[in-house]
Amino acid sequence: MEKIGLIADVHANLNALEAVLEDMSEVDKIICAGDLVGFGPRPEEVVDLLKSEKATAVLGDLDHAVVSEEFDLLDELSAEVAGWTREELGGKNMNFLSKLPRKAEVKSGDHEIFVVHGTPQDPLEDCLYPGSSNRTLVNVTRFVNSDAVVLGHTHVPMEKMIQGKLIVNPGSVGQPRDRNPEASYAILRSGEEVEADIRRVSYDIEETEQRIRDSGLPKKFGTRLHFGW
Template identity: 75%
Template sequence: MEKVGLIADIHGNLNALEAVLEDMGEADRIICAGDLVGYGPRPNQVIDLVRSGNVATVMGDHDHAVAAGEFDPLDELSAGVARWTRDELRGENIDFLNGLHRKAEIGREKHKIFVVHGTPQNPLEECLYPGASNRTLVNETQFINSDAIVLGHTHVPMKKMIQGKLIVNPGSVGQPRDRNPKANYAILRPEKDVEADIKRVSYDIEGTEQRMRDSGLPKKFGTRLHFGW
């Protein structure tokens, strides 16, 4: 049985990413729905791990802000972290972020997987929460000819079937916001019928928060890790 790992919104949280990858175990492929950087204290190490693991990833809004040096779309605190992140990143990792596509379709022998950070129609700015109406989901996905659609951006896990297409948001690896501080990921099984399971794993939150303090990053982004908001 093929096993595809789904991750999103790592946000520079290396401790969370390492815990997720260990818990996930061996996967045939790993797909990331964007936002490798932002908020967290170890952006270079996260990008290095994603690159070395040959993770297929698309661009998120924080990735774009950091790579392009365009911070205005972010709120004041997030923009400050994005500036710090850009200063921290090695040139090769800025180039890597700049080279990411906003959308991707990953072909399999039997099934195709469409990946975007936000929504298919607005990859960087809009998002789909679990409470989105069926009409909204249909409008966003009706022109996508894939069996699974992988999203990020909300930091809230979601799994819905609409018009024969499975929409999956694995939630956030590094900055969960569904009132559960454990890191999120998902396992996609593209067999006869495409299915997915949302997974949670504990990680060293205190260690991440301490690194954020040592780096001078906003206290808010460390505190919220303990509460998942």
């Protein structure tokens, strides 16, 4: 049986990422469903760490905004952070983000895992929330010939089995929005079947908030970490 760590929406929160990696312990591989950067104060270190972990990652909407400098779809504060992140990232890590695919397929034993930030139809902007109807989940994933679909973007964890296909959103490592401030991730086990469970871990929110303030980033992105919204 293969054990895979699933993460998403790290958003340059190194403290949260380090806590998650320590908590998930030994895994065979790590998959990141996008948004490595944006909102948080340590983009360079987060990208470096995920590269060192050899994580398979896809492009998120904030990643795309940072590397493309296309801020039109962002609100004013998010655009401000994206611009700041562009200035903070070194050339190697900017190049790394620019080459991330919008979709990925990962082989695990006899199973295929499809990875995207938003949805298979709209990799960057679309969302699937836990309250989505079964019909919506079927329609959005029906053309994906994989045993599991890993998503991000909503910052809200989800794990559902629809017509024999596992749909997993591990929630957000760096900025949860489900009223739980603990960093969120998932463990996927690939044996005869694929199954996953969502896990939470606490981290030093105060230090992250202080780094946000010290960096001159909008205070909102530090304050909200305490409340998981």
